[in-house]
Amino acid sequence: MTKRKWYKGPPPHVGWWNASxxxxxxxxxxWNGRHWSTSAKANYSHYEAFRAxxxxxxxxxxxxxxxxxxxxxxxxxxxxxxxxxx
Numbered sequence: 001m002t003k004r005k006w007y008k009g010p011p012p013h014v015g016w017w018n019a020s021x022x023x024x025x026x027x028x029x030x031w032n033g034r035h036w037s038t039s040a041k042a043n044y045s046h047y048e049a050f051r052a053x054x055x056x057x058x059x060x061x062x063x064x065x066x067x068x069x070x071x072x073x074x075x076x077x078x079x080x081x082x083x084x085x086x
Contacts, residue, residue: 004068006065011031015030017031019064020065029063038052
């Protein structure tokens with residue numbers, strides 16, 4: 001596996017991103033165009049994962065994101081400006 005590159009600031013578009021305070025490759029957050037959600041991980045119960053519907057108390061400056069997206073993701077990543085999957 002290649003090392004992931006982590007970025008600061010907002011990601012390019014709305015969607016699920018591998019995003020974390022400490023570059024955790026297992027943490028996923030929803031970016032709604034204004035703020036991040038709390039994190040969710042694959043091993044979370046449905047109660048824990050539901051927290052991702054809530055806004056994170058951490059700001060955009062504290063959370064870093066990676067453009068990694070698994071080929072077998074449950075949902076495709078769609079760039080709204082292009083209307084296509086990445």
